[in-house]
Amino acid sequence: MSDNAKPKRRWVTVLLAVSLGLNLLVAGVAVGTIYRVKGGDHGKAPPGFGPALYRALPKEDRKALRGELSERHVRGGKLRSQDFAKLGAALRADPFDPAAVQALLQQQAQSMAELQAALQDRWLVRVTAMTDAERQVYADRLQEVVKRKSHGRKHKD
Secondary structure (H helix, E strand, O other), rough: OOHHOOOOHHHHHHHHHHHHHHHHHHHHHHHHHHHHOOOOOHHOOOOOHHHHHHHHHOOOOOOOOOOOHHHHHHHHHHHHHHHHHHHHHHHHHOOHHHHHHHHHHHHHHHHHHHHHHHHHHHHHHHHHHOOOOHHHHHHHHHHHHOEEEEEEEEOOO
């Protein structure tokens, strides 16, 4: 009878070990994600300065600010589309010209800096027009925006 016994299949043991390893990996990723979102160092980082200043504004001010800058935003979107096309061509060029790519990157950085300056100017005009009491309320809302954790949700206006 011992001659007719089935040989042990080693691949089953290996398969179980690999499966256990993959399960532990998935569990580790899940726990790490929960830790990061709920209480890790990344979960405690405040929002960006500009977005926080914008979100703390009253809804009507946010809407007016968007309206004031909408044309610039549309024009900037068209220019970015053109710049992405130029960047694609520059990345495919043979020979590759890093100076051309650097010029595009600098142009984009300058465009972003100009947009940020325009936003800051318009924001400051709005805050300057507020009464002392309105600025106090705004400061309280700003503090709440900074304390609030987004948990990955998009903020809608």
